[in-house]
Amino acid sequence: MPMDAAARCDHCGLPVPAAFARPDEALQFCCGGCRSVYGLLHDLGFDQYYRLRDADGAPPVPARVTGRSYQDFDDDAFAAEHARPTDRGTCRTRLYLEGVHCAACVWLVERLPAFQSGVVSVRLNLPRAQAEVEWDPAAVRLSEVARALDRLGYAPHPWRHKDIESLRKSEDRSLLIRVGVAVACAMNIMMLQGALYAGEYQGIEPVFVGFFRWLALALSLPVMLYSARPFYTAAWSGIRQRVPHVDLPIAIAILGAFAFSAAGVIAGDGPIYFDSVSMLVALLLGGRFLQSRAQRAAVERSEALRGIAFVEFAHLLVEGDGSREVPVESLKPGQRVEILSGELVPADGVVEAGESAVDNSVLTGESMPIPVHPGVEVSAGATNRGARIVLVVRAAGEGTRVGALLRMVDEAASGKAPLVRAADGWSRWFVLGVLGLAAVTAAIWLPEGLESALTHVVALLVVSCPCALALGTPVAMTVGVSRAARIGIFLKGPDVIERLREVRTVLLDKTGTLTEGRLAVVEHDLDADTAARVVVLEAQSSHPIALAMRGKMGTDTDFPVPIFPILPVEDVQESLGRGIRGTVGGRSVAAGNLAHLESLAIPIPDAWRTTADNAAARGLSPVLVAVDGTIRGLVALGDPLRPEARHTIDALRRRGWRPTILSGDHPAVVARVADALGIPQGDAHGGLTPEAKRDFVASLAQGRGSSQSGRVLMVGDGVNDAAALALADVGVSVHGGAGPSLAAADVVFTRQGLDPLLQLELGSRLTLRIIHRNLLLSLCYNFFGIFLAMSGLVGPLLAAVLMPVSSLTVILSSVAGRTFFRPAARGESRPWS
Amino acid sequence: MELILVLLPLALLFAGLAVALFIWAVRKGQFDDLETPAMRILFDDEPAPKKTEPAKNRPKDEEKGDR
Missing domain, CATH: 3.40.1110.10 (Calcium-transporting ATPase, cytoplasmic domain N)
Incomplete structure (x- = not known):
């Protein structure tokens, strides 16, 4: 690590700007938030936070203390919607906490009862950034609890979307139970069939053979009737919609093998495949469970963000009584609000008093703050960068410009077609091939009798069952998604990895994405x-x-x-x-x-x-x-360029991606930035409204069929980018993006700068390579098995061995492959600010 | 050897009991969050929250370690 001229913040570890440097003090901080949190932690004797944080190795995040009063948390309406009374006379609620990111945060948040009296307990779910708070309403108000969390640098928000969440939770739980039942049964069936295999070689009394076979049948019933049900429903709905679903060959294989084996048990003769079938179900369900786990946390966090109003509160001026904090929804036209320095403008309106400058960059992409004075109109969502101003509200909530933008984002997000999980080219041909070979096998063995032909066909189906084929893609994707999360890249769905392969055009916002978004x-x-x-x-x-x-x-x-x-x-x-x-x-x-x-x-x-x-x-x-x-x-x-912007653009160009700038800022500024990055002026578009950005993405998506523009990746951070992010094939929101853009994007970076973009590109390419390797491996196994089965060499024992070995190979190949990894220290030593 | 005819169903009964316990644990939400509890185990128990550290202003080098 090179020596930094600037001191590092004693709270978060980021470099300290000179405006905040205090040469006469032993401790240095990068911002007021870090200073106040550090002081609070020391007063409480909570220095252990820093030890835990350093041990965790999480990337630095500066603390943000909003200082709002949270008076609206005490409203009866709020309590009725979000608080649940318990038997002990206490209340519970769920809060989304901004800024929680590491083990030390868990520790700190859960220490809340130690210094805020009246709080009974706090449990934090880190992947969801969700805190379950239990408090005694007789001893403390919820607003006080919220202020305490805010002072620690974790601004709380009420957790919305409770219905969807509880539905998902019960879905998750029932999938886990299905996995558990399948694994327990499969293990016991294996034990029974192991005894039967041993008996074939060493001799076994006929009474035990019958007993074990009937027990194996009984044990596989829960697997077939309960655990495997998701495969049947998915395959069936695929048939009804005439889409060859990936679950169709699986359903055919397990149902066929089970029916054949059950018939064998009842007849008292013939091979049985209960172990292979139940193991297959257990492995596939397990893979699916891991996959849904990996992406659920990212999806839920983004939904929590969507639920947070972009502008939450306003300081309403009351005649002769100073100001009161009110939720934005309650603002009415004609009311007067004050906006302090650094706060968001809560509503569209006209400045009545005060002179300042407002920053519209999040709304329009303009990098220069605009001076305002009495009589000038300002929009909700802009940031007051200067002194206090007083505003007369003209429109609030849905009626504002930012409200219209957010509606547009929602429309764009819902208009995006959900990806149909159809079998891809490979496995579709594979299924057809196997069915054809089954017919050939039947024809070969039919002269020796119907039963012999059936035996060999079932052996073929079991041994060629696309287990490894079906596992190869999801396991590699799951590993990729969770590794990406560890280096600060949150993928909301694994299909992003596939779509990235076809990206040819990368659209970049300027303010806040290519540049640092500050003057x-x-x-x-x-x-x-x-x-x-x-x-x-x-x-x-x-x-x-x-x-x-x-x-x-x-x-x-x-x-x-x-x-x-x-x-x-x-x-x-x-x-x-x-x-x-x-x-x-x-x-x-x-x-x-x-x-x-x-x-x-x-x-x-x-x-x-x-x-x-x-x-x-x-x-x-x-x-x-x-x-x-x-x-x-x-x-x-x-607005200075990010230091790594040039390097990133060059690297993307080498990968065959065509960088294009879409900005709402003045064309002259955009031209300067394009010049510095070596982007031709024809690919630098300035002065775009949010609607124009959205239409630009839409037109590229339209022309995809005819031209070689390929898929479209959009990188942005502002509210004005959000609709375009939602509409692009892959939307990426950089660190520090506005809530709506985080919610609309498919990929969210939690590390600063553009470096994660390159790692996303490389990581998804490597993940795809592993997927192809997995497919190749499982095809080799299958051809080998099919060859043996057709020549009549494979029995239930060989099937039982081959099947898990092929799955295991694929899993090992997925886990051992290098995909998303932290780059060498180069990216780490760079100043973050 | 005929004892197996009794012992095996008995063993399966135990397995069924384990599965029932597992289902109970899942329903109670014990598997809802698999990441945070793994961190929670690392925290020291602190019976007294107001513990004054002797070195209040630690030397800065301690923090400047690689991260």
């Missing part, structure tokens, strides 16, 4: 002394440009001064939308746009004018700096 210094030519003065001056302002100039993020494009000297500042004057001036350390300093410096009567040479115009033409915001009346330099602010 920062991109270029500057200030000397250290001027830089120090400007930074100290800008520290007096809360304007987004001032914040960006203060925040040195540890990259080489920022100012050369790591820690700024403390200089006295006087006479600060800020003119909104223009700039700032003041006296710093005895010298007059001014920073702002051309108009600002002109208004201060500072002469601007033409060379500086041209430089500023050039920067503006490339989509940057130029800020001129003057000291004592002369221009000393220029700072260009913009």
Whole structure:
């Protein structure tokens, strides 16, 4: 690990921005959230959290403390919907917790009763990020419990979709019981048949033969009647819809072998295959159970996100009584709300008081904050980046622009055709081939009598039963999905892996995906002394440009001064939308746009004018700096590219993917980014509305049949990308994406940056290679077995040995293969911010 | 050897009992979350929540280890 110039946060381990660096203190933090959580943990004596976290090796996640009051959790309506009373006079509820990610989080959340009186118990389910909280309503309000969780950095939300969830839970449980019953019966049947096989060689009394055979039949009844039922229903519905379902050959094989064996037992003669059949059912069900386990957690988390309103609460102004926190749904047009710095705008409306700047990047993709003042309209979902403003509500909830966007996302998500689990080309031909060979076998052996022909046909069906074939794909996929989750790539379904193979076009959002989604210094030519003065001056302002100039993020494009000297500042004057001036350390300093410096009567040479115009033409915001009346330099602010963006784009291009930028930002900015990434201007589309993004994806999907555009991968992070993400063949939401985009995407990254995109591509390619290897292996086994069965060499014993060995080979091949893995330290040592 | 005719059904009865227990455990939700309990086992029992660590401001190197 190279030495980092910037200190690392003592809470989360991320680099500390200079604006937060406190050189005189022993502890450093990257943000206010981490500072307050660290302090709280120390006051409580919970230092064990850090030991557990370090032992776990989870990727760093900064703490986010919202500081909201959660008053709505105390409403009667809320209690009626979400709280369940228990016999002991306490209440229980389920909460979705933001930010839980490792074993230490489990430990911390479950320690809640130790410092929040009135809380009886907390149990956290980490994969679902779901906490089951039991509290005593007489001793504590739920809002206090919620605030305590929030102070720990785990913002709680009510858990919706309870009906679907309990339905799924009972589905999961019944599948597990089916697996358990099948395994228990199969093991006992194997024991009985083992005795029979031994008896054939060493001699066995006829009374035991009959007894064991009848017992084996009795034991296989629960397997056939109960455990195997999902295969019958799936095969049957496939027949009715005239789709050859993967379960059809399985159902035929197990029913055929069982019927033949049962007839043999009743007749008192003939081979029996109960062990092979029940083992087959147990293995297949087990594989299916693991598969549903692996993807369920990802799906449920995304559904929980969908349930969370994008904007949850508002500070409603009450006449003469300050403000009260209310849920967004209760806002009415004409009401006045206040929006503090850093908060989301809760409703569409007109600014009544206050001057600030709002960041629309999540809604539109614009990277530059827009200055607002009384009379200006703002949209719900935008972030207030400056000072407090007061808003008169015009529309709230469904009626807002963001409400319309979310409806569009839902429509796009429901319009996507669910993948039909049809047998793929290979196994369909395989089934036909086996049936043809069965006919040939019957024809060969018919001269020796009907019974002999039947025996050989059943032996063929059992030995060629597509067990390994049916296991090969799901097991490899399951292993892939769970390994991907471990390196911060959550796949919501294994079919994503298959679809990725055919991807030819990759659509990338700009703001927040290719770039870091925040304003920062991109270029500057200030000397250290001027830089120090400007930074100290800008520290007096809360304007987004001032914040960006203060925040040195540890990259080489920022100012050369790591820690700024403390200089006295006087006479600060800020003119909104223009700039700032003041006296710093005895010298007059001014920073702002051309108009600002002109208004201060500072002469601007033409060379500086041209430089500023050039920067503006490339989509940057130029800020001129003057000291004592002369221009000393220029700072260009913009949304910086992610450091790994160029590398990622080049690697994707080498893989034959065509990168295209879809952005809502100004075309000039998009052109600059495309230039830096080597993407031709024809593939860089700027100024797109969310609807235009969606239509772009739809048109590519339409033309897929005719052209070579292949499948479409979309990478994005904002609400404006969500509909396109839902519609794309594979939608990917990068870390830090807005809730709706996380919910709409098929793949969610929980590690920062674009590196996971390359690992997703590589990992899914390797997984597919393993699947093909598995198919090849099982086909080899099957051809071998078929050959033996047709020549009459295979009996129940050989079938019983061959079948599990082939399945085992396939499982081992899936587990041993290298698929999704963490890249070498290169990606790890990079600063995350 | 005829004892097998009695012992075997008896053994199967025990197996059936185990299956019944398994079904009971599944219905009780004991298999709903297989990941978190695996972490929970690592936590030390702490009878007293207010335990003051002697080294309150640990040296920073301890945290800067590879992760």
